[in-house]
Amino acid sequence: MPDRSAARSRQAPTADSPDRIRNVALVGCSGSGKTTLTESLAVAAGAVGRAGRVAEGTTVSDYEGIEQRHRRSVQLSVVPLEWNDIKINLIDTPGHPDFDAEVRAALHAADAAIFVVSATDPISAATRALWRECDDEAIPRAIVVNKLDVARHSFDDMLTDCHVAFGLGPDTLRAMFYPVYDGDRPIGSMGLLTGRSYGEPGPCPVSTEARESLVEAISGQDDTLMERFIAGEQLDTASLQEGLTREILACTLHPAVPADETGIGAVELLELITTGFPAPTQRGRGAPPCDPDGPLAAQVVRVAGDSYVGRISLVRVYAGTLRPDTIVALADGDRDSRERIPALTSPFGKQQRPVGEAVAGDIASVGKLATAQPGDVLYDPDHPVPLDRWPT
Incomplete structure (x- = not known):
């Protein structure tokens, strides 16, 4: 090895x-x-x-x-x-x-x-x-x-x-x-x-x-x-x-x-x-301004399974800052649910290393999002954001 x-x-x-x-x-x-x-x-x-x-x-x-x-x-x-x-x-x-x-x-x-x-x-x-x-x-x-x-x-x-x-x-x-x-x-x-x-x-x-x-x-x-x-x-x-x-x-x-x-x-x-x-x-990419202090706008890139942690969602943050222990809305256009963000990690191949937050523009992993699917949007429930799903 x-x-x-x-x-x-x-x-x-x-x-x-x-x-x-x-x-x-x-x-x-x-x-x-x-x-x-x-x-x-x-x-x-x-x-x-x-x-x-x-x-x-x-x-x-x-x-x-x-x-x-x-x-x-x-x-x-x-x-x-x-x-x-x-x-x-x-x-x-x-x-x-x-x-x-x-x-x-x-x-x-x-x-x-x-x-x-x-x-x-x-x-x-x-x-x-x-x-x-x-x-x-x-x-x-x-x-x-x-x-x-x-x-x-x-x-x-x-x-x-x-x-x-x-x-x-x-x-x-x-x-x-x-x-x-x-x-x-x-x-x-x-x-x-x-x-x-x-x-x-x-x-x-x-x-x-x-x-x-x-x-x-x-x-x-x-x-x-x-x-x-x-x-x-x-x-x-x-x-x-x-x-x-x-x-x-x-x-x-x-x-x-x-x-x-x-x-x-x-x-x-x-x-x-x-x-x-x-x-x-x-890079505009049709997303809100890439402002760490703005309302949260993030998207699930992929979802994988881990024998210890369970579901791990790889997330790209486009605006705002993703932090643990916050409630986010998770939507795919047809449904809208609320989930709490547990501890955040940074992937390094198979490893998951803890991080305190993920600012706008960053990529991080979120464990145990029960309903997350690739393309789903994560946002502040009080501030919905226009962020389209992409074809998967």
Whole structure:
């Protein structure tokens, strides 16, 4: 079994404001390496001591017996991490089409999606279809080109394939980090915006033109940045990262990150999520304002059974703050019941770690909601809120 001492010894990551939260779903076809990437991210963030392996049934997110036997995910799993003082609710999803409902529930709970594509295989029709669905819903997206250590295709070739498969314009998909090789072996990467190197030191193959092209793409929708860029001014990293977030949120730019199963790309992706991905306050999603002090508006993402606790409901809070020992109304459009919120927990794969509250934008688990079903709305009985159920 992998060393879980780091996870046991640390309390669950918490956030006291929506600005310190990022909700991200990892999506992609079976075998693309989403669960292994989740392990790499957990190790990089210090949430576990060492990475588990899918083949050994020791990963954080594949904890059910059926997943361990068949060596593939069958349900979504939330793995909260902390990086740069930001709480990241990372949602690992199954890639097999039989479990599409889990993927859609994860996308509804998330504010951005990371498409994981394997450099060893063609981009599947199912992945292309899911990209189109996310495009229709204006869900911000990034791409991880995975398995570069055993790749049949280069990073550049995979970016070209993604352009074609997802029908992207020439300036829409941009590498944020570029792989660095020692012969055919990837040993790290170089950040195009910051010039920072990751992994083992090595020669940087990134040209000045590549960085300038990325900066131009980031500046394209911001008149002030574009004027400064055209004038030849050296743009500071903070301004570029603000521009990057705007472009990602508007779905006019999809950053790409190289990765492999040795952990290359993990720190880079954590940096991208915390500095470039939108916070819950930046995603309207047809919900009330993401205000922790407003009336409660939350939604059940999925319901699972536990042999000790019983029913556990995974809940995304859109507005207000969810606290234990409060009475909430629970509705599905046809019925309306009242239930008391017991103790809240933060899921970490199979573990449930206690938390005191869940502010607007956060994801938490609630035990023993007797009538809860996926899509049900939780709200303050004195302040009904307009929050639609989603198709399940």
